[in-house]
Amino acid sequence: MQEPAYLDPRSGATFPLDEPRWCGPEGQPLLLTDLPGLGRGQIDRAKGSLWRYAAALPFRPEAPITLGEGCTPLLPGEWNGAPLRFKCEWFMPSGSFKDRGASVMLSLLRAQGVRHVLEDSSGNGGAAIATYAAAGGMRARILVPDSTSPAKTVQSRALGAEIELVPGSRQDCADAALAQARDIFYASHNWHPFFLHGTKTLAYELWEDLGFRAPDNVIIPCGAGSNVLGCALGFGELLRAGEIDRLPRLFAAQPAHCGPIARAFLGLPEAAPRPTIAEGTAIAQPIRLPENLAALRDSGGGAVLLEEEEIIEATRGLARRGLYVEPTCAQAAAAFGRLLEAGTIGRGETTVVVLTGSGLKATRRHAELLGLSL
């Protein structure tokens, strides 16, 4: 297999990996060229973190920035009378699955000499970058819309990130980040392909959790799609490495109020985004939309659009099982119910529902659902 390189998946152009870069020369989003993945004999079993799969990364940093991320529980459960598995991705340093991507991305970037990073996110992405920048002795600047409630940035600020309030919308904030990216390395969880090579460890972990088998289905709360693409990468590598004999079907769960990937997959016209309780997945313009569609299609999977009431009901259903999570990720459970009812998923199949973030990140939302004012 060739040396790993950055790849523009739309033109096929490649760029050498050894110089830090987060986009192509015309600002296009990049992936990496296909990597060989790893076989079960290459797992570093002494490591109780995602770094046990370091052999699957594009290169191995001498000193990974690690806080014990990964190796999260896969719990058996039931939903609407059918068995499923909950992958509990909030057992993480910063409380969400984004720590996988942040640990790998910042470890690789630091090994390439990057010391100061830029990010734009008031949510889980920003908190994860702030966490690993702190752990790695790197500086982080995080841009957030000036309308962001102070509570949302406490975690990143406490971790030492510099928070810059940008007047205007979320899009203005993203534009400001692009402008500042000339001066500070833009370690965006949405843009940098190293991030996806962190999230892909979810696939490796599910494979190991299940005794070196792929599940039949993985249902993923989907905003920009980093877990969809991460699973596609990871399971794709395992397939090419001969470790599994077929891909699991990947299903993206998105809010009906803001679900551009699901809408495109389902052949629905574009729609103006509306506010949703599933705020972590409210990404109106995902930069890797075509790659997400390809990942869902290639896996034989699909997409589900969920109404607010369904998301709320699923949030409550999870809490009744002791699973206190962000409403955002309850979409995956709600989608399981729908897919089961439609007969798309069978009761005898092995289905994983990915629960991406702690309910402690959504105290205000949970209070609203309880009718409490804080």
Place this chain on the structure above:
Amino acid sequence: MQEPAYLDPRSGATFPLDEPRWCGPEGQPLLLTDLPGLGRGQIDRAKGSLWRYAAALPFRPEAPITLGEGCTPLLPGEWNGAPLRFKCEWFMPSGSFKDRGASVMLSLLRAQGVRHVLEDSSGNGGAAIATYAAAGGMRARILVPDSTSPAKTVQSRALGAEIELVPGSRQDCADAALAQARDIFYASHNWHPFFLHGTKTLAYELWEDLGFRAPDNVIIPCGAGSNVLGCALGFGELLRAGEIDRLPRLFAAQPAHCGPIARAFLGLPEAAPRPTIAEGTAIAQPIRLPENLAALRDSGGGAVLLEEEEIIEATRGLARRGLYVEPTCAQAAAAFGRLLEAGTIGRGETTVVVLTGSGLKATRRHAELLGLSL
């Protein structure tokens, strides 16, 4: 070894284990008689949770209530230039170490037929009981002082616990719980000895983390002392089982503003409690004070009283390392600095600092430290 029984450690009286009971006939706090512990060959390595140590419990429930608690990271780090290990106990279902105790206690109680439990805690204890009651299909009633901010009970309420606001002080609330304990089984994290047999799995885990060695020192944020007593139980069992050849020294870290266990250990007179940022350890009247003192003494360890400024500085120091935790548990790191400076702990020793709760549980405190108003 005799059949396990409840034990009044102050009188030596025992009571049969097979009927649910949370205190002695005169309302005295109980422990269990000595258990044999387990050897390394008895670890159930297929389980990625504290239930791998189920052989060390007083009895094995057929269906444990488990959400993947335990098996938390033990991270190498440094503090004031000396090496230490951080045990990251917030990688847990409800975000704190209390899940160890709750999972074991409610599993054992449910196996004994208990279906409805009473607790009094607006903090981590209440959240953990609410979590495992939900997971186990049990009802939970949690009493909290009516002055408790609504934000503190959102998690327990969302998980389906019944929250009862009790007029008056924290003590009034404890008194109300004792009164209600005639009607509902009082599954108090402070009172029930099964809880300690959950927290003792921390000791087993540290032993396994370190390649079946005990650390030299364990520094523990201490309120009522469930982790101090849990470590004393677990390491004591390992010593009796011949798996370790000496106990680690246990050190209790308490706030100077409310540190009755440390004051008693250090021979200081009692003092009226004052408010502290370390609210999780602000227990003015720990019911197992003599047992805590004995545990510290028998291990050759000690106690440290920390000023508010030291706790704040340690909270910041941990955040600078990417460890976003409750200020309460930063006391353990601050105490490490003190013990190092005093020469009580040497640089070459293996010292574990236990970090008990997620910073996401203390957003308001962190905001205060940042000078942010929410």
